[in-house]
Amino acid sequence: MTKLRDKLRADGDDLRARVHFCADTGQIWLHEHRMLLVHAEAQASLRKELIDTLGMARARGLLLRMGYASGVRDAELVRTRMQDLSDIEAFMTGPQLHALEGIVRVVPVRLELDRAAGDFYGEFLWENSWEGHSHRRQFGIHEEPVCWTQIGYACGYTSAFMGRSILYKEVECAGMGHDHCRIVGRPIEAWPDADEHMRFFAPESIADQLIDLQTQVVQLRSTIGEKDKLPADMIGSSPGFRAALDLLKQAAAGQITVLLLGETGVGKELFARALHDMSARRDKPLVAINCAAIPHELVESELFGVEKGAYTGALVSRPGRFERADGGTLFLDEIGDLPLTAQSKLLRVLQEGEVERLGDDKTRKINVRLVAATNAGLPQLVKEGRFRADLYYRLNAFQIDIPPLRERREDISLLAKHFLAKYAAINGKTLPGFTDRAKRALTTYPWPGNIRELQNTVERGVILAPHGARVEVEHLFLARGDDDAHEFGLDRDGKLDDRGPDAGKAFCESVCDGAMTLDEIETMLLETAMDKARGNLSSAARMLGLTRPQLAYRLKRLSESAAPAAAEAGDGGR
Structure with missing residues (x-):
């Protein structure tokens, strides 16, 4: 054990090197896991409140499970070091982390493990146990061990490390008046009274009842409001998303044509499917077509259908997408790429409610709800003569903007x-x-x-x-x-x-060396943020950590200071 302790001291330097403090962001990192530095007294007060509120038994179970989860997380970190260490050295990373986190100093007394065979026996001393001493101060000497969070950590860490359930018992405890704590860990089946201890690791029955109730509520909602069921990937609680969803629900109740606007990948087709599923047409077909994916010469036949012999290669008559969507919904994605000839025919179909196949002189009545989508600016396409204005106004009856x-x-x-x-x-x-x-x-x-x-x-x-x-x-x-x-x-x-801090230091040095002024830096930041936000004040303010009025004030001040400079430049030119 002496050699092991010497090796652990050396490994401790490597663990400490993985801890990073960032005063700028207010974050502490241990490898890829964010950590918290909490006042021991505050933690002790919370622990006491749990005991006073829930009772000793329920508080014990809650703290055991909390420690267990923490131990499992630390075991994940050990996986990044195992290839360079023996099993025992890798295992002792957990006790080192417990000490590094300020919980307790762990001194190995006896440790035997074989991960391949699943054999484990561990005996450790805990010195300066935070939990044992705080419990003793608040409640006095206790008849049973009280380092619940720490024993939960040991069980969670060792179980995750070994790949099997390991149960620890605290055979001596500072909370019971001992000078230090002593724990012994063995596989769960090696303890004859394991069930008595393991029951504390199971969630309380009240939690199970709450989960059952929650499941019942979900089932009731699904049966009561089946028409409002959304696609599984349509998730969000942000104001922009909820606003778009509210508009969608309002549109679903009627038959109005809907135009979905948004960047590529925001989920326009999901919105179209949700609109169809919430509408009275949900039992009829939803037909989708991407206008940008079809060659221009085939768009009309795809949309309106074709009769046999209408053109070379038309060997059979077939209905178009409008006919296939009869009674349901037709979703036209990327409608901005529709050729002008097809646009004029589409407008007529929307106005008359009937289609005429290519090569046919007979019209067919259809009952279709149209949903269109685009990531292009249709008003600009109208100005450029690439999209019909009358079709745009027809499509833009009910517009929904889906936020990026x-x-x-x-x-x-x-x-x-x-x-x-x-x-x-x-x-x-x-x-x-x-x-x-x-x-x-x-x-x-x-x-x-x-x-x-x-x-x-x-x-x-x-x-x-x-x-x-x-x-x-x-x-x-x-x-x-x-x-x-x-x-x-x-x-x-x-x-x-x-490299953020180093980059920031170099940036500050460039200012101090006179390469840039503070005013120039502020101007660059404001302009960059406005460019990235595409002129949206609220979005730019969020990027800079400002409120919208604060950003507006700074931009106003910037424009006012730029005006005299421009005037002076003009006078100099004369």
Whole structure:
């Protein structure tokens, strides 16, 4: 054990090197996991309140489970070091982390383990136990061991490390009046009274009841409001998304033509399908067509149908998309790419409610609700003569703007979690989630490809992440080398950019050396933010950490200071 302790002291330096403090962001990182530095007295007060509120037994179970979850997370970090260490050295990373986190100093007394065979026996001393001493101060000497969070941590860490359930017992405890704490860990089946201890690791029955009630509520909602059921990938709680969804629900009640506007990948087809499913036409077909994906010479036959012999190659008569959607909904995506000849015929179909196949002189009555979508500016296309004004006004009866993902920051985590569960099931993997740094990367990246890009990124992360581990930054942004990724906290290797402080220092030195002035820096920041936000004051203000009035004031001051300079330049010219 003496040699092991000497080795642990050396390994401790490596662990400490993985701890990073960032005063600028107010974050502490241990490898890819975000940590918190909490006052011990505040934690002790919370612990006391739990005991006073829930009672000793329920508080014990809650704190055990909390410690267990923390131990499992630390075991994930150990996986990044195991290839360079023996099993015992790798295992002792957990006790070192417990000490590094300020919980307790762990001194190994006896440790025997064989991961391949599943054998384990561990005996450790705990010195300076935070939990034991705080319990003793608040409640006095206790008859039973009280280091519940710490024993939960040991069980969670060792179970995750060994790949089997390991149960620890605290045979001596500072809360019982002992000088130190002593714990012994063995496989669960080696303890004859294991059931008595393991019951505390199971969620309380009240939690199960709440989950059952929640399930029943979901089932009731699904049966009562089946017509309001949304596609599974249509998730969000941001104001912009909710506003668009509210408009969609209002439009679903009628028959009005709907125009969906938004960037590529925001989910326009999902909105169209949701509109159809919520409408009275949901039992009839929804037919979708991408106008940009069809050659111009075939667009009319695809939309309106064709009679046999209408042109070379028309060997049989067939209905168009309008006829196939009769009674239901027709979704025309990328309608801005529709050729002018097809636009005029489309306008007539919408006005008359009837279609005429190519090569036919007979008209057919149709009853179709039209939903159109585009990521192009139709008013600009009208000005350029590439889109008919009368068709635009016909289509623009009810417009819904779907916000890009960069304006739905609060929805990114919800969507990422949904896609993680979806693709983990498809790939047969069990993944507990994302690391804290991966979560930060997901929420700071601008997502130019919107939800489609997020979906593809998470799917790649699921494929690359090891079974049972969390998805890390490099799994998500494996080959990311674009400038946008770098600007939003990801370096050219797709990782969180840790060079921020150095870059900031160089920036400050350039100001102090006279290369730039503070006014010039402010001007550059304001102009860059406005460009990125495409003139949207609220979005630009969020980028700069300002309120909208604060940004408006600074822009006004900037324009006022620029006016005299322009005037002086004009006088000099004369």
